Amino acid sequence: MNMDTIIQPIYLVSAVLFILSLMWMSHPSTARRGIVSGVVAMLAAIGGTLLLPEIHSYNWIIIALVVGTVLGVPLAMVPLTAVPQRTALSHAFGGLAAGLVGASEYYLSATERRITLSGFETGALVAEVILGFLTFTGSLMAAGKLMEIIPTRPITYKGQNAINLSLFGVAILAGVVLMFYPGCWPLFPVIILLALAFGVLLIIPIGGADMPTVIALLNAYAGLSAVAMGFVLNNKLLIAAGALDGSSGLILSIIMCKAMNRSFANVLFGAFGQVQAASGAIEQRTAKSATAEDAAQIMDAARTVVIVPGYGMAVAQAQHRVRELYDALTKRGVTVKFAVHPVAGRMPGHMNVLLAEAEIPYDRLIEMEEINPEMPEADVTLVVGANDVVNPAARHDKSSPIYGMPIIDADKAKTVFVIKRSMNPGFAGIENELFFADNTLMLFGDAKVVLTNLVQALKE
């Protein structure tokens, strides 16, 4: 009997379950059902594949599945502040798998199987290895930057974009040549090397603040490399699941780009966040500062307090202290809301997960578009480790690098408190007007310490 008559229906069920899995992610109340459906889909996919007649030995497969499980469990237990780098590492694994399978398929067709690939097959293989290997090194670089093993500031040099683009162009060109002249097989390893190098060079000039977009984009690449693998292996499940992943990455990167008012090209080639040489801190302005006790008094008298979290909250691991403040204020009848900017943090949705970890109910986490109309009515905004996403310069200062970026209107509240370590400009090296506004009071210090003092003062 033809095994395919069993395997294909299993694959079909798997594809449908993957779609349902993503559909149920639309709301927190159904999301966990989505995991069950995703797990069943994956088990079906693996089970179906194990039935393939061309599998001669299961030894290595079983060993690899066990090793993968052993590696996977600790990777799932990382602290939530480290989720961005784990995600980047995971993209790297995805890219690596696709690249290795693509390289092997090419090698086999040239040596063991001695078949000449059609132009289409070659094209799909080339796409698979380029996407796979550039995702591999690119994601490793992104993970390195997120772990701060590699400097997070953009590293730029003269002619960088020209070099990167020509490298990529040469890889594509080599692929096209290979499609029409299959005999030029030595070009294949060259393509792999170019893709590996391109992945590294692509991420080097990208700064930490752009990581949410880059991670989303690498997510899309990892999906597309699975799609290319599907075309190579003539496997519809690979194509369907890879396409779902690719479209997810695409949507997330579009959301991130919109939230920064920038284009893909600008994120990838703009080297955003490099310190502008010309616009140094010439103008000396002074910001007013306050003590935790002052802040506690004002917040105690407030009706609404809006907390704006940013990457600084993640760095200081201050989400649990934020929760204590939330409790203390709520107990005193103050309405507390959280204003979450789409690009706050280092990956899409980063802040929401951290606040959820601190057991803040998710109906208190408000998106930027919804909270902004309410900002003029708020008595107090408390900025915890956010910077560029609350910089009013984005609204009116045409010379500012972040001009046009949608921001949370933190400055429109009656009083603004900003918790910050020092007056050093933020990551992007852009001076923040908000710190010098008349209604702003700075709370200097480590976020954790300041929040502890605030809660203490509120209780007294």
Added chain:
Amino acid sequence: MSIDSLLLLAAAASTAGAEIAKPDYMTLLFVFTLATFTGLLVIRNVSRLLHTPLMSLTNAISAIAVVGSIALAGSQASSFTTVLGTIAVVASMTNIVSGFLLTDRMLKMFKKREPHKS
């Protein structure tokens, strides 16, 4: 809307599944296009609250590359490709396990109401 697209995809995939003799690239392209549109429609509805869990879930889903990796590692075509295939299975399986577990861990944290209201 998403149900419609789901049915479309299912229809396309099942008719495609009927003849599998030789690679039919048009069918593959069909599946790709419909799956992409389905993905776009479905993902657009994902709550922004859940973008981080969505990413770890799609990490696990993109590890569908395990299918190709298993076929490669098990076919034993040459020892070189068996090694590469085995590494690919390890990489994919790591993503599957950590992706699903981490998503589940994060989703458990999203609670609507106060767990201990005073």
